[in-house]
Amino acid sequence: MNLRTLRAFVEVVRQGSFSQAAEMVSLTQSSVSKAVKTLEEELGTPLFSRIGHKSELTAAGEIAYRRALVLLAERSDLVAEINDLLGLKRGVLRIGLPPVGSGELFAAMFAVYRQRYPQIEIELIEHGSKKLGECLQAGEVDVAALLVPVEGEFEYQDVRVEPLMVVLPSSHPLAGRNSVDFSDLSDSPFILFEAGFALNRIILSACERRGVSPKVSVRSAQIDFIVDLVGAGLGVAFLPRMLAYKHLHAGIALIALDEPQTDWHIALTWRRNAHLPPAARAWLDLAREMGNVPVPY
Structure with a gap:
């Protein structure tokens, strides 16, 4: 007994005809008839009662049909699971990350992911959150790290x-000082990231709520350069705490920003109701597994 034989038998029952069943399983009618006869011989009992040109299931045929459906469904589930597994072996992780903070947050994850799934091809793009959101919406990446709230x-x-x-x-x-707000900084030039970085939106929205119109002296996409510009006296900048402490040196000082709704809240994001490939699901699972490891200061 094999699955092709069962499939041919099931199609004869569904189609009510050996000739139509043959078309469904891409076999000749004689091959389908032979498959059913082979199954009857293996089970030791007729599966059809043939009355003229019409065939009806016997009691044994009813049992065989019911069991065949279960076996074929199990085969389908098996194929689906194997395809998912093979997807993790041969798939592609298409992921978008922002330049700010990705190394600190995701470098260790990439190392673990590569160890677990060495055959996965990783397609990585880097942009600010605005551009990443557009790439995600267009289906150019499956997962992107974006600042919350996401649009x-x-x-x-x-x-x-x-x-x-x-x-x-x-x-x-x-x-x-231990902390400052934007009113305290109203006379200081701001050094911001380039346009398209969501961190700018957080800062400028908070300034607007405070009634402050900041003067932007410089924009850059490079954290090291921004910090060096601060040290050179060109203005003040704003960084998530873990990045600020990483770049602390003798020429700069770090002070807590006492402003509501200015936390740097980063999340892994995907399109609602979109199919996530196995490689992307594995990345999300790994992120949950590794969790949010605090950085010592």
Whole structure:
């Protein structure tokens, strides 16, 4: 007994005809008749009662048909599971990450992911959150790390929430304070990221709520350069706490930003109701498994 024989038998029952069943399983009518006869011989009993040109299931045929459906369904489930497994062996992880904070958050994850799924091809693109959101919406990536709140029909799972720190020159008059708000910084030039970085939106929206119109002196996409510009006295900048402490040196001071709704909240995001490939699901599972590991300060 094999699955092709069972499939031929099931199609004869469904179609009510050996000739139509042959078309469904891409066999000749004689091959379908032979398959049914072979099954009857293996079971030791007729499966059809043939009355003229019409065939009806016997009691044994009813049992065989019911059991054949179960076996074929199990075969389908088996193929689906194997395809998912093979997807993790040969699939592609299409992921979008922002330049800010991705190394600290995801480098260790990539190492574990590569160890577990060495055959997976990783397609990585890097943009600011606005551009990443557009890439995700267009289906160019399956998962993207975006700042919350995200715009669009997306689902997400949290990765990390960090307060913002103000990065000031060590000679700044406010450098000795424990915390500041945007009113305190209204006379200081701002050094921001380039357009398209969602962190700018968080900062500028908070300034608007505070009634502050900041003067932007410089924009850059490079954290190291921004911090060096602060140290050179060109203005103040804003970084998530974990990144601010990583770049702390003698020429700058770090102060907590005392402003509501300014946390750097990053999440892994995907399109709502979209099919997530096995490689992307495995990435999300790994992110949940590894969790949010605190950074010591």
